[in-house]
Amino acid sequence: MAATICMENKSECGSCVASTVTLTNKSEELNYNPFEHRNVTHPTSTAGSFFHLLKSSLGSGLLAMPAAFKHTGIIPGCIGTVLVGIIATHCVQILVKTSREICQECKMASLSYTHTCVKVFERGPKTLRQYSEAVRHFADYAMAGVCLGGTSVYVIFIASSLKDIIDHLAPDRQYSIEAYCGFLLLPLILITQVRYLKFLVPFSVIANICLVMTIGVTCYYTFVDLPDVSNAKLSADVGEWPLFLSTAIFAMEGINVVMPIENEMAKPEHFLGCPGVLNVTMVVVAALYGVVGLFGYIKYGEEVLGSITLNLPQEDGLALTAKILVAVAVFFTYCLQMYAPMDILWSRISSRVSQNYHNLAQVLVRTASVTLTVTLAVAVPDLELLIGLVGAIFFSTLGLLIPVVVQTVYKWDKDLGKCYYVLWKNGVLLLFYFIVLVSGCYSAISQIIVRFS
Template structure:
């Protein structure tokens, strides 16, 4: 992609790339006079309503169907209030990331910055001791982003495989196979379709996936809200030792921070993103409400028998329920390619300069094939949807959604003021403690459960 050379009259980078503009350049004015919103050249800006739906879609997906299983680990009451707490923390971390991105864009005199460039610019313009770490930060954030996408797509693989097993076990009860076999069957079609390299060709698949998810959600609600058992049939509180799996699952379900910056950067009216009411707050209130309701009533309906996706608990002998299982498998199947687009782009950006131009096509094919194989291998290694969601949420989604925004805001504010009584520092210290709690306890609980389950299965 060719970029126009900067000029004094229009000295900004519309694509969020590295800026060559210094902060004190003569003739431009102070940074307080620069409004990034006035320097965004967006070819096809998104309306406020359109941005709302994009952000809503990023937070609603297979994670919504996993919330009843998350409630199983805490019980009804902690699960309900825990969902609200996770939503508040996730929303706050998105808020501070976007606010920091806007502030550093103003200082660097660029229209906008993407997630990675925001982090890099903060370190480059932060405390002198931290400036040499800017390159490391770029690598860390890019790999964290790729890890979120690859980890999430591994969950998709096991989600699809579990749905296929559920369907085929009903139609062919005499031929039952382990879920790992279905993961292997998915390998070839996933490799072939992941070779699509242009996002515009994936738009029809995205529309179809959204339609399938909507129908699945309606059908799931139809069964969930029928004949709900008495509250006495479920646990109001469960052992605190099981709560970490709830936290990591809830974070996996709600975190859509990897798409937040693209959505905000392409808004026609970016001032409508933050604030009250704003796109972010309205979206997260709706998301938290849906997750709390689905988690609460799904757990009430199926109790401790609820599976990693509530669709797996739907009746096997009813056409409507069977249609929902098929549709959700198709929806996640086509969503897989959309989620793979970002990590493929990140990795290829890093690899292409190391490969001869005449071998770029072969290099892309090999990279995409190996990446798909990696997601399938991870799914086969942990062929339990509920436990894999917990592990991926604890490691990848918490790092991208909690750790990085908190660190970036702290570094940015360090020399610019941490607020009255350094409240930003204390607040972020508490958020970092929460991140460490999720990371350590979530990993420990997930890995322990995985070892116990598969040790008892195979030995």
């Protein structure tokens, strides 16, 4: 009827104008391509993005996978590695897809991890829009928690390696791991005072070279003279499986660097899809983690330690070199990992500090943060259990919980799929997250109490 009146009066009524505007806005959103509006000064090639993502997922966690297999046995460990790889890949995919779609709606070239979460809540269901600022804080603090928790693990990595080296070179000087954590406090405080990313590039190069050499030496010892498979269990007690899940998530999750890598690609359309940078990288990562975890466990059995480098023979010069290299690699990686949480924390408090005291405040914040990570390492001086605890709390939250919630909120008023597929699928993923969180924390904390009481 309204359309008839408009035709008769040869004029537009209010409802028609509103409808036309809505259709126009929708058309503009669909025609807007975020990739065409990205102005990246130094875009990364597809191959370069692959290596960046590979590097972010291949780190000290790779050396912890044999200990993870100890908690499940061979068969559940292999299946669990594939399962965690698939879930981690899917959560990255839904986060990147949601970020691209919200960029198209908001007509923005790109969004960071935190800004993606905020924009989704700002444009989501009306009842949730009021929580957008709380979501910003939660995402930032989750990111900071991942970095701070990860660096606590690094402190134990370095301390354990130093203890192994010094115990061999100077057997008359036996110190505890807690003591080595304390010795590391001052050097870590000093190296963390470097505030600009460009000055950290040499540290990154040194760390990468040392880590590659360490992995090469470790693989050499692992694959030479493999014992019979009977040295390892086919399946361990189910009660220990949660520590495998949290360790595997700690090892494989690199979601904190995904958005920066995707946003700076010369051809971002190559990031997702099959074959895409993400899928190819995660297949390689899952395969490497599975192989190192499986054969490392077969090699050392129930005696495997939190980092497989600690199982290398002390009397062999090549093995001793690998232990020194991994200590150097993780030491320089520490300051790189601290860059992100320091940037987040400083952006929160800089406006509350007088300009005259900015330099002193930065020094104090960085010193306090390093002290916090060392304190956590001293409180839980067991590499294997600390990795499980940090993976269960921080890495699962950043890599599982937030992407699932963000996609659900974004799709709520749009399209949840046939038979609400997205809702059911994300419900299962949320259940998996809570299983990892609760069981992983319970297993790690209960074993910490037993071991140190």
